[in-house]
Amino acid sequence: MSYIVDASLRSYSVQVVQAALREEYRSRSNGGKGGDGGQMVAEKMAIFYNLLRNVIRKKLTKFAASQLEDLTMNSSTFLGEGHGSIEICEPPTEAQERIIKSLVKVVFHQLQTCGQSDKFADVDEGHANLFLSLFVKSIHCEYFEETSLLNSDPELDVQDCIRRIFDGTGAENTRLSETQKKTTFHHAASFTVHLYCSLGHVSHGSGLLEEFDKIDLETDLCPGEEQSEGPTLASLSYNSESLSELPISKQTLNLTRIALLPSDNLEGLWECLHFDDGIKRRLYSYATVALKVASLSSQKPAEAAQSSFGNNKLILVHGPPGTGKTTVCKSLCQKLSIRREFSREIDPLDATHKGMIVELSCSQIFSRWFGESSKNLATIFGDVENLLIANQQTGSFVCLLIDEVEAIAFSRSDLLQKNESTDGVRVVSTLLTQLDRLKKYNNLIILATSNLLESLDPAFIDRTDGVFYVGNPSRNGIAKILSSGMKDMITNGVITSMGDLSNVLNSLKYKKIMDLIAEKCLLAGTSGRTLSKLPLISLSEHFRTVPVSLDRFLIALAISIRQLSEQA
Numbered sequence: 069m070s071y072i073v074d075a076s077l078r079s080y081s082v083q084v085v086q087a088a089l090r091e092e093y094r095s096r097s098n099g100g101k102g103g104d105g106g107q108m109v110a111e112k113m114a115i116f117y118n119l120l121r122n123v124i125r126k127k128l129t130k131f132a133a134s135q136l137e138d139l140t141m142n143s144s145t146f147l148g149e150g151h152g153s154i155e156i157c158e159p160p161t162e163a164q165e166r167i168i169k170s171l172v173k174v175v176f177h178q179l180q181t182c183g184q185s186d187k188f189a190d191v192d193e194g195h196a197n198l199f200l201s202l203f204v205k206s207i208h209c210e211y212f213e214e215t216s217l218l219n220s221d222p223e224l225d226v227q228d229c230i231r232r233i234f235d236g237t238g239a240e241n242t243r244l245s246e247t248q249k250k251t252t253f254h255h256a257a258s259f260t261v262h263l264y265c266s267l268g269h270v271s272h273g274s275g276l277l278e279e280f281d282k283i284d285l286e287t288d289l290c291p292g293e294e295q296s297e298g299p300t301l302a303s304l305s306y307n308s309e310s311l312s313e314l315p316i317s318k319q320t321l322n323l324t325r326i327a328l329l330p331s332d333n334l335e336g337l338w339e340c341l342h343f344d345d346g347i348k349r350r351l352y353s354y355a356t357v358a359l360k361v362a363s364l365s366s367q368k369p370a371e372a373a374q375s376s377f378g379n380n381k382l383i384l385v386h387g388p389p390g391t392g393k394t395t396v397c398k399s400l401c402q403k404l405s406i407r408r409e410f411s412r413e414i415d416p417l418d419a420t421h422k423g424m425i426v427e428l429s430c431s432q433i434f435s436r437w438f439g440e441s442s443k444n445l446a447t448i449f450g451d452v453e454n455l456l457i458a459n460q461q462t463g464s465f466v467c468l469l470i471d472e473v474e475a476i477a478f479s480r481s482d483l484l485q486k487n488e489s490t491d492g493v494r495v496v497s498t499l500l501t502q503l504d505r506l507k508k509y510n511n512l513i514i515l516a517t518s519n520l521l522e523s524l525d526p527a528f529i530d531r532t533d534g535v536f537y538v539g540n541p542s543r544n545g546i547a548k549i550l551s552s553g554m555k556d557m558i559t560n561g562v563i564t565s566m567g568d569l570s571n572v573l574n575s576l577k578y579k580k581i582m583d584l585i586a587e588k589c590l591l592a593g594t595s596g597r598t599l600s601k602l603p604l605i606s607l608s609e610h611f612r613t614v615p616v617s618l619d620r621f622l623i624a625l626a627i628s629i630r631q632l633s634e635q636a
C-alpha cells in the first residue's frame with residue numbers, strides 16, 4: 069500500500085533550526101573563521117528533514133487504512149493529542165526560539181551518541197509530538213492506488229501476465245475491501261513524505277507594495293477600446309509578490325492571472341475535491357509522467373530527443389458546469405510544485421517558486437479590432453515562452469491554464485458555416501501554431517478546460533495527450549462534499565451537537581441520514597458547485613441566527629434539497 073504525504077512546514081521554526089546549526093558551527097570553529105559552514109549546515113539540515121519524515125511516517129502507521137485515505141491533520145490535531153506538543157507562534161517568540169534551539173542540540177547529541185544512520189534517524193514519542201507541533205503546519209495523506217501486477221513479483225512471467233489481463237483473470241488492483249480497510253494498520257505501508265513551505269509563508273520583502281506602486285493608471289489601449297480591469301488588489305495578492313521580476317509584458321499581465329507555486333491561496337484545495345473514479349490520481353500521474361519524460365528526453369542529444377511518441381503536454385479536462393474542472397487543474401499544479409517528482413529535490417526552505425500557473429482569461433483576448441485578438445494570443449504565448457526559458461535553469465515548470473478553451477478553440481468549420489468573421493478562425497489557427505511551437509519545452513504543461521467538447525476544433529483535440537471527463541459527483545462523493553462542509557461548520561461553532569463533535573457524522577444514525585440525502589441529490593443531478601453552496605443556502609433560508617443544532621440543520625438541508633429537485 070502506497071501513500072503520498074504532503075507536509076506543510078512552519079518555515080519560521082525551520083529557519084530557527086538552520087540558525088541554530090550555523091551558530092553551533094561558528095562556536096565550534098572558533099568564530100567561523102573557515103567560512104559560514106554552509107556544507108556542514110546543509111548536511112545537518114538533510115538529517116533534520118529525514119528525522120521529520122520519519123516522525124511523520126511513524127505517526128501515520130498508527131492509523132487504519134480507512135482513516136488514512138484522504139487524512140488531514142493540522143496544528144489543532146497535534147495539540148489535541150497533548151503529550152509533548154506545544155502551541156507555537158509564527159514567527160516564534162524568543163522563548164520558543166530557545167526551546168527549538170535546545171531541542172536541536174539535544175536531538176543531534178542523541179543521534180550522535182546512538183550512532184543512528186541518517187536515513188533511519190528517529191526520536192522518542194515525547195520528542196516526536198514536540199517535533200510535529202513545532203515544525204509541521206499540516207499533513208495531508210493520499211492513498212496512491214497501484215496496479216499490483218506492476219509492482220509485485222520481480223520475476224513475474226510477462227507472457228502469463230499479459231494473457232491473464234486479456235482473459236480478464238488478472239487481479240490488477242491492490243484496493244482493500246471496506247472491512248479490510250477498517251482492520252488493516254499500516255506498519256508495512258510505504259509513505260512518500262514531501263516537505264514544503266508554501267510561498268505565502270516565506271518572507272520575500274515588500275513585493276506586494278512594489279506591485280501596487282507599479283499599477284499604471286493608463287494602459288496601452290487601441291483607439292476606442294475599453295479599459296480592461298487590469299490587476300486588482302485581489303489579483304495582486306493571488307499573484308504573490310515578485311511578479312515584477314518576471315520576463316513578461318504588461319499586456320500579458322492584464323490578460324492573465326499568474327500564481328507562483330506552491331501558493332498559500334491554493335492550500336487544501338486538492339483535498340476538498342471528492343471524485344470517485346480516481347480522476348485526481350490519473351491526472352496527477354499523467355502530468356508527472358509527461359513532465360518526467362520530457363525532462364529525460366531533453367537530456368539527450370537533439371537528434372535522439374526526437375521521440376516517436378507524442379508528448380504535447382496538453383491535457384484537456386471536460387464535463388458539465390460546476391464539476392470542479394478549474395479547481396482540479398489549479399490544485400493539480402499546486403501538488404506538482406509540492407511533490408516535484410519530475411525534478412531534482414531541493415531544500416524545503418528554498419523561497420523561490422517551484423512552478424507557476426499562467427491563467428488565461430479567454431474572454432479578454434477578444435478585441436473589437438480586426439486581427440487584434442490573434443495578436444493578443446500570440447503576445448501571451450510569446451511571454452509564456454520567455455517564462456519557460458527563464459524557469460528552465462531552476463527546474464520549475466510553467467502551466468498555461470486555458471479555462472473554457474472553447475472560446476479560442478471553437479471548431480473552424482462551424483465558425484465559417486455560421487458566417488462568423490474570419491477573426492475567430494485566425495484565433496484558432498494562432499492557438500494551434502503556438503501550441504506546436506511551445507511543445508519543445510520540457511518544463512511546460514498546458515491544462516485546458518471545456519464544457520463543450522463537441523464544439524472544439526478537431527485539430528485542437530488531436531493535439532491533446534490526455535482527455536479527462538469530470539462529471540457530477542456520485543452518491544459517495546455527494547455525501548463527502550456535504551459532510552466536509554458540515555464538519556467545517558461544526559468546527560467553527562455554526563452547527564452544534566451533543567457528544568464528540570469531530571466524530572459525530574461517522575455515527576450510524578447520521579451516516580444513514582447522509583446516505584438518504586445523497587441519494588436525493590444524485591437524483592436531482594446536483595453539481596459539485598451547488599453541493600458546496602448547499603450548507604450555507606440551507607442556513608440562510610431557514611434560520612435567522614446561528615448556532616443551530618445538527619438535527620435542525622439536517623432537516624433544513626433536506627427541505628432545500630427537495631426544493632432543488634422540484635426545480636430540476
Ligand SMILES: Nc1ncnc2c1ncn2[C@@H]1O[C@H](COP(=O)(O)OP(=O)(O)OP(=O)(O)O)[C@@H](O)[C@H]1O
Binds near residue numbers: 391393545
Ligand atoms: N467533486 C467536487 N468535490 C468538491 N467540490 C467540488 C466538486 N466539484 C465542484 N466543486 C466545488 O464547486 C466549485 C466550482 O468548481 P469549478 O469552478 O472548478 O468548476 P468548473 O467545472 O470549472 O465550472 P465551470 O465549467 O462552470 O467553469 C468549487 O468551489 C469547487 O470546490
